Every structure is written in structure tokens, then in C-alpha cells.
Amino acid sequence: MAEAGTLHDAFIDELRDTYDAEKQLTKALPKLAKAASDPTLRQAFESHLEETRRQIARLEQVFESLDEKVRGKHCDGIAGIIEEGKAVMEEDFDETTMDACLIASGQRAEHYEMAAYGTLVAWATAMGHTDAARLLQETLDEEKAADEKLSSLAEGGINQAAAGAGQPDEEEDEPAAVGAGAKKTAAAKAKKAGARR
Ligand SMILES: [Fe+2]
Known part of the structure; x- marks a missing residue:
């Protein structure tokens, strides 16, 4: 019988999954930006795209710090969230409603990533991978900030505008x-x- 996998194996697996998720997001974020009407929202998606590219480089540093090959493994979770986002973009919503929906899609992705990075930081810490834990925490903080930015755009006018758009x-x-x-x-x-x- 093969030896049972360890937390280290699960950790590497989770890193590969997250690496792939970030790569999928670099393809999805330009679509969200393009579909957005509100210029501030479009800019938020564009700047998160740049941030995501840096997060990919940071994950590569994490693999290196652990002497592991840089490799991704298809992330079904984020693929599903991206699929749902695409379906929403095909709907015939008014501009502000579409913006509200794009925020909802973006936040689903952010929360998925926050869960992944939260786990990665906790596992890295538990196993004493301090460099990896520090790098992963930086990304976790960025994901939280990106999520808060989307909330502030939604609650700072976009939701209200969408709510008003249907009633002249x-x-x-x-x-x-x-x-x-x-x-x-x-x-x-x-x-x-x-x-x-
Ligand atoms: Fe990310």
C-alpha cells in the first residue's frame, strides 16, 4: 500500500490549485473590465489584473522557497465561478444592473481566493514555512482589499443606481x-x- 499523503502533500496540491486559479483569473478579469460601464469599476478590475500577475509571481517564489517545481493543477472551483460570470455577461441587463452583477461575480472569485489563501497561510505557518507564510499573507491581504474595494463601489452608488434604473x-x-x-x-x-x- 502506498504511504498516506501528508499535510505537506495537501499544501503543495493546494498551491498548484491556487496557481491555476490565478492564471484563469488573468483571462477572466479583462472580460469583466470590458463589460463594466462605470469607469471606476472598470479601473478596479484592471488594477486587480495587474495585482493578480504579481500574485502569480509571488506563488512562484513560494514554490521556489519550498524547492518545489512551479506547476498548476486545474482549479474546478474558480472555473465554475468564471463560467457563472460569463453567463451573467450574456444577459441583457441595463448598464448599472450589469455593473452590480459584475461586482457580484468578482466578489465570488475574491472570496474563493480568500478561502484558499487563508488555508495556505495557516498550513504554511503550522509547518514552519515562514517565508511561504509571509508571501501568502501578502496576497491574502490584497485579496481582502480587492473585495472591500468592490463592496465600496457597490454600496457607494452602483447598487443604488441599479435599483433606481428600473423605476423612472x-x-x-x-x-x-x-x-x-x-x-x-x-x-x-x-x-x-x-x-x-
Ligand atoms: Fe488573486
Whole structure:
């Protein structure tokens, strides 16, 4: 019977999986950037693409620090997340709704990576691979920051814009319902209400 695998074997396996996931993401991120309408969102995807390339180089350093060959192993998890993202991009959503959906896809990928790097850091630490642990922690911090950036874009206007995009008239009248505009708005509302009857 073959000898049972160790945590070290599982660790190398997980590194290969993550290396492949990052490579898949360098192909997916330009598509997310291209599909984004909001310039800040597009820029966030583009800068994360640059960051992802540096994360790939960092993983290569991790392999080297362990005297392991640099090698990837197909990551089914991220492949599934990327597939779902592609399906969303094929939908006929209005621009802001599409942006909100692109953020949702991006955050799924970020959380998948955060889980992977979190495990890698913990295992490297447990086995005393301090250089590897430090490098992996740097990437984990970047993934968390990228996730937070997406949350701030979503909550800082994109979700609200998407929520408003589907409902024209009445929502847009609300801000005018103070001061001089109030009477006019009330009249407009009464007219609209009348039209519905
Ligand atoms: Fe990454």
C-alpha cells in the first residue's frame, strides 16, 4: 500500500490549485473590465489584473522557497465561478444592473481566493514555512482589499443606481418635493395617480 499523503502533500496540491486559479483569473478579469460601464469599476478590475500577475509571481517564489517545481493543477472551483460570470455577461441587463452583477461575480472569485489563501497561510505557518507564510499573507491581504474595494463601489452608488434604473418617474420626483418644487411635484403626482385610475 502506498504511504498516506501528508499535510505537506495537501499544501503543495493546494498551491498548484491556487496557481491555476490565478492564471484563469488573468483571462477572466479583462472580460469583466470590458463589460463594466462605470469607469471606476472598470479601473478596479484592471488594477486587480495587474495585482493578480504579481500574485502569480509571488506563488512562484513560494514554490521556489519550498524547492518545489512551479506547476498548476486545474482549479474546478474558480472555473465554475468564471463560467457563472460569463453567463451573467450574456444577459441583457441595463448598464448599472450589469455593473452590480459584475461586482457580484468578482466578489465570488475574491472570496474563493480568500478561502484558499487563508488555508495556505495557516498550513504554511503550522509547518514552519515562514517565508511561504509571509508571501501568502501578502496576497491574502490584497485579496481582502480587492473585495472591500468592490463592496465600496457597490454600496457607494452602483447598487443604488441599479435599483433606481428600473423605476423612472416617481422615484426621480422625490428630491424635488421640498420648497418651491413641492407643489408642482404634488400636482404631478396627483395627475399621475389620476392617470392610473
Ligand atoms: Fe488573486
